[in-house]
Amino acid sequence: MPDEESIAAEDLPDGTVRPLGGWAVGNRAGEPFAVSRRCRHQLADLAGGRLDQDGCLVCPWHGSKYDVRDGRMVGGPRGFLGYHGPTPGYTQFVLAYGRVLRLRVGRVVRRAGRFTVD
Ligand code: FES
Numbered sequence: 001m002p003d004e005e006s007i008a009a010e011d012l013p014d015g016t017v018r019p020l021g022g023w024a025v026g027n028r029a030g031e032p033f034a035v036s037r038r039c040r041h042q043l044a045d046l047a048g049g050r051l052d053q054d055g056c057l058v059c060p061w062h063g064s065k066y067d068v069r070d071g072r073m074v075g076g077p078r079g080f081l082g083y084h085g086p087t088p089g090y091t092q093f094v095l096a097y098g099r100v101l102r103l104r105v106g107r108v109v110r111r112a113g114r115f116t117v118d
Contacts, residue, residue: 006114023106023117028055033068034106034117040096040098044061064098071105073098
C-alpha cells in the first residue's frame with residue numbers, strides 16, 4: 001500500500017493514479033508521472049482522477065483534462081460546483097487560463113521497487 005513518501009511499483013499498475021504527498025502519481029502506458037494534485041478549475045483532488053484513452057489525466061469533478069507530461073490543461077470542465085453538463089463559453093474560458101497556469105510536474109524516481117517524487 002502507498003505510504004506518505006513512496007509507492008510500491010506493484011501498487012501503480014498501468015492506467016492508475018494514486019496520491020503521494022502533494023502529488024497525483026500515475027502510470028501512463030508504463031511511464032510513471034507526477035503532477036500537483038489540485039485541479040486548476042475548482043481544486044478537486046486529481047489523485048482521484050483517471051487516465052483516458054489518450055493518456056490524459058481527467059479530473060473527477062467536472063472532467064477537465066491534463067497532459068501529464070507538461071501539466072497543461074488540454075480539455076476544459078463540463079460544469080461547475082454541483083452542476084455537470086455543457087458549459088461551452090465557460091469551458092473555453094477555463095481552458096484558456098488552464099493552458100497557462102499549468103500543474104506542477106514532478107520527477108518520479110524508482111528505487112528498490114518503490115516510486116518517489118523529487
Ligand atoms: S474541479 Fe476539476 S474540472 Fe472542476
